[in-house]
Amino acid sequence: MVANNLIKKYGHTLALCGLNLEIPKGKIVALLGPNGSGKSTLLKLFAGLIHPTAGEALVLGERAGVKTKSKVAYVPEFNHLYRWQTVEEATRFAMKFFSDLDYELAQKLIEEMQLEPEQKIGSLSKGMHARLKLALALARTAPVLLLDEPLSGIDPQSRRKILTALVDTYRPGEQTIILSTHQVLESEATFDQVLFLQEGELVLWGEADELRREHNSSIEDLFTEIYQ
Amino acid sequence: MYTIALLGHELKKRQLPIVLTLLAIGALFLYSFSLLNKVADQAQVLILPVLALAFPLILWTLWNHWQSLREEWQERTTHLLFSFPVRGWQVLLAKGGAAAISFALFTLLSAVLGGALVMKVFSSIPGEISQEELWHFLFSDGSKLYLQYLLITLSFIGFSQLAFVLGQLAPRWHGIFSTGGFLVILYLVGKLMIWLRPVFSILPHVNLEFGSGGFNPWYTVALFLFSLIAAGTASWLLDQKVDF
Numbered sequence: 001m002v003a004n005n006l007i008k009k010y011g012h013t014l015a016l017c018g019l020n021l022e023i024p025k026g027k028i029v030a031l032l033g034p035n036g037s038g039k040s041t042l043l044k045l046f047a048g049l050i051h052p053t054a055g056e057a058l059v060l061g062e063r064a065g066v067k068t069k070s071k072v073a074y075v076p077e078f079n080h081l082y083r084w085q086t087v088e089e090a091t092r093f094a095m096k097f098f099s100d101l102d103y104e105l106a107q108k109l110i111e112e113m114q115l116e117p118e119q120k121i122g123s124l125s126k127g128m129h130a131r132l133k134l135a136l137a138l139a140r141t142a143p144v145l146l147l148d149e150p151l152s153g154i155d156p157q158s159r160r161k162i163l164t165a166l167v168d169t170y171r172p173g174e175q176t177i178i179l180s181t182h183q184v185l186e187s188e189a190t191f192d193q194v195l196f197l198q199e200g201e202l203v204l205w206g207e208a209d210e211l212r213r214e215h216n217s218s219i220e221d222l223f224t225e226i227y228q
Numbered sequence: 229m230y231t232i233a234l235l236g237h238e239l240k241k242r243q244l245p246i247v248l249t250l251l252a253i254g255a256l257f258l259y260s261f262s263l264l265n266k267v268a269d270q271a272q273v274l275i276l277p278v279l280a281l282a283f284p285l286i287l288w289t290l291w292n293h294w295q296s297l298r299e300e301w302q303e304r305t306t307h308l309l310f311s312f313p314v315r316g317w318q319v320l321l322a323k324g325g326a327a328a329i330s331f332a333l334f335t336l337l338s339a340v341l342g343g344a345l346v347m348k349v350f351s352s353i354p355g356e357i358s359q360e361e362l363w364h365f366l367f368s369d370g371s372k373l374y375l376q377y378l379l380i381t382l383s384f385i386g387f388s389q390l391a392f393v394l395g396q397l398a399p400r401w402h403g404i405f406s407t408g409g410f411l412v413i414l415y416l417v418g419k420l421m422i423w424l425r426p427v428f429s430i431l432p433h434v435n436l437e438f439g440s441g442g443f444n445p446w447y448t449v450a451l452f453l454f455s456l457i458a459a460g461t462a463s464w465l466l467d468q469k470v471d472f
Binding site (some may be wrong): 011047078 | 229230233235237241303304305306307308310311312313315399467468469470472
């Protein structure tokens with residue numbers, strides 16, 4: 001995953017200001033920053049859902065777009081599934097577009113996430129939505145997984161289930177996960193690398209262990225220190 | 229394959245309004261049949277379904293199609309739809325196709341029930357016209373007029389797609405920009421039609437077998453071709469310019 005002088009403007013608002021970074025393959029990378037720092041914008045650019053104002057976002061060597069979408073599993077912060085579908089219908093619908101979606105694994109994850117296949121998506125709670133979105137993304141063998149605030153606004157039990165499923169299905173060395181979150185304390189054990197964003201700029205970036213050693217603090221404390 | 233999957237998804241999503249509309253059409257004709265014995269001039273009964281269906285069916289189909297697009301943005305399911313490896317034209321073709329299929333179902337039911345009503349009305353007028361002649365006129369003239377009606381509806385679907393996508397390019401007030409865009413597109417197409425009128429007038433017209441009337445089909449053909457350009461432009465904008 002590469003960002004080359006990546007700029008994104010929404011009208012007159014600059015969301016990303018010439019970002020340059022290279023995320024190595026097979027790592028879990030935390031994308032940290034306050035609201036409006038450009039985390040979601042960066043993930044959407046890699047997911048091919050928005051277009052850069054200037055520069056380029058590359059996924060596995062190709063410009064992010066229609067061609068790279070089959071290699072990317074993207075989970076937005078909000079519910080993006082069809083409310084009129086059942087959990088089962090949503091799974092089967094996604095399978096029509098993603099040949100790498102393993103139906104049996106999806107069923108297993110849905111069961112582990114304590115969801116019923118016949119439940120209507122519109123009737124699910126926020127925590128259940130979050131678990132379902134993640135189950136559908138983790139059931140794929142996509143080399144890139146982009147998770148936008150998967151732990152935001154949900155109960156501790158759901159957060160625990162999500163993190164357990166993430167760790168259990170992760171394929172180190174093969175799969176790259178970029179995870180944006182504010183729940184640093186709960187998830188920091190999973191991070192290989194950490195990116196700190198502020199007002200669309202990269203303020204700190206490095207291996208999680210190195211950052212802890214250099215700053216003699218946890219990532220959580222570093223987060224508090226940077227954004228104070 | 230993706231287009232077929234999206235089309236199936238659209239039809240499933242729209243099944244309730246489609247079924248309700250078919251039931252409403254059935255009820256309208258049932259009412260029209262019930263009026264046959266209550267009015268002196270039975271031919272007047274034909275006016276009711278024509279007025280109630282001809283123009284409103286186009287509007288209803290367009291409205292449903294527009295709603296289908298609007299809901300994707302409003303409910304943010306565009307983040308699912310466009311996270312799939314699909315192109316803009318596939319999404320728009322599926323949505324337009326679902327609208328066209330629903331319209332075809334509405335008009336097919338209307339044609340069958342309307343044909344039966346016409347037969348019933350004319351069979352009660354002795355000596356006016358034979359059953360065979362009536363069937364012949366219904367099929368030959370009806371199919372010509374139906375094709376015009378279908379092409380006009382499809383054209384409006386194409387224009388509405390471009391207008392909707394143009395509205396999404398606006399930083400805010402998407403609905404207002406889309407509606408304004410639709411009116412501007414219709415105005416421009418109208419201007420083009422006026423400009424092309426001398427060309428159309430020298431092209432052959434279509435004659436109707438019932439009576440001595442006829443019509444110029446080239447306006448509809450041109451309208452449909454313009455709508456294809458509009459839908460193609462909308463697809464390109466979705467792929468290259470619209471952010472989700």
